[in-house]
Amino acid sequence: MVTATSSAAERTTEAATQPRRQGERWRGRATVVLLRVAVIIVAVILWQLLSGPVLPEYAISKPTDVVHALVKLLGSAQGWTDIKTTSIEVLGGFGIGVALGTVTGLVLGSFRIAGQVLEPLIAAINGIPKIALAPLFLLFFGIGIWSKIAIAVAGVAFVVFYNVYLGLRLRERELVEIVQVMGGRRHHVLSYVTIPTLAAPFFAALKTSGPLAILGVIGAEFIASANGVGHELFMSANNLDAPAEFAGLIVLVVMTLILNGILTWLDRFALKKLGLARRANGRARGTDTP
Template structure:
């Protein structure tokens, strides 16, 4: 009797498991990549067909012309010179912004009185549009790379400051008191409380600050520059060269994806070393 009632339940379970496996296969990484490729191919095909008859070709160009401009950009010495200038400015500005924001966040978060005094002033300065500061930095640092680096530094610095500052304020006071009661010194607080607490906000600020640094550099190169991808984009817009404009945007997208990929890899590696990665839940097969 038990076997008779158990058999339909077992068959139903096997059907559900088989359906779930088929769903997992359809949602696998390879399938997702293939679907993305199909979407991109459809968009490019529609773009190629509609450019001219429906969309103004001078404004959107064609994928074939964009590809030719991209090959020309990557095959010329001037193109790589612009890419190198932008990369150097982004990396320098991003690195300086991360260090500045982290130091400010640690100092003001560790000294509550200084935080209460200076945090509203920092918030007021953060309210100024960053691109509005570009002419001021250009007057102070000139048209060279330093004006772009300082503008690129501002965005990541503010993001890092607030993540670290609020992360320190949100530290679990009970953990701090427990470590202190057990005789822990500042080094123990740093290793067992502060670093695990700030790890996730720190890497979240890195991922957010990267695109902000690129945005700052491109905006500053738009305003005044003699080299860089922003300078090339501005020149292409003035010449109504949509193909070169899209080619420069593709390079910027690639730069953003590479930077985000590196930061994501660093995030996963650091959190894994700190033992902060979430544990995977056991499957139904493992329970059985």
């Protein structure tokens, strides 16, 4: 009776303190956002004041000139064509690279002999700088979008492969054996052991490889292309047009933030569906929620 009463009191106390904790959490997030905005505003003001008197204006331009160049870029049909071209190349390379890296990691991680034979060869190929492969891909696929997609695939696939491969190899053998002893089949091992084990490294690979896909595409567009944000950046640099250069960089930053936001949402959604969100939050607070 005493135990039941104390448990009910604990639940009541926890329910009463939960809104306060949630309010503190929201206030903390709002404070962080405001501080980020403040840092950006201060940086822009200093940029405007120092450009000319202290720093060469031809090299760094001014925020007002950059805004004008950005409006001009977004107001032109060619500007949106470049953004569309780069977006297609990034998304195509990212999607194909994730699929290729995941399948390769699962296959080599599941078959030990195949992993022992092919993993060193994959490591050797991964040691080649991806941008050094751009001329080769240009010979194979031309200056169209497929050469840029191939560069993005090369950057993404290796990151996803290693995270999936090592995550699968580090899977706790004891848990697999427990599921098998309890009568579980392959799909039970996959559902209760493999997928929860690979969820965190897989989404970490996605967040890491997203910027790599953009980097590979922009680098390939620098080398040879007719359209794309990288092409416009290259032309602006050749013309010593600093405002247009910074405008293109702002577009790339926005594209990176959008891609990272989508991947973060997918990460949280998947962890919630797998029942791993509470455990991750507990570890973030310094406690492990069972």
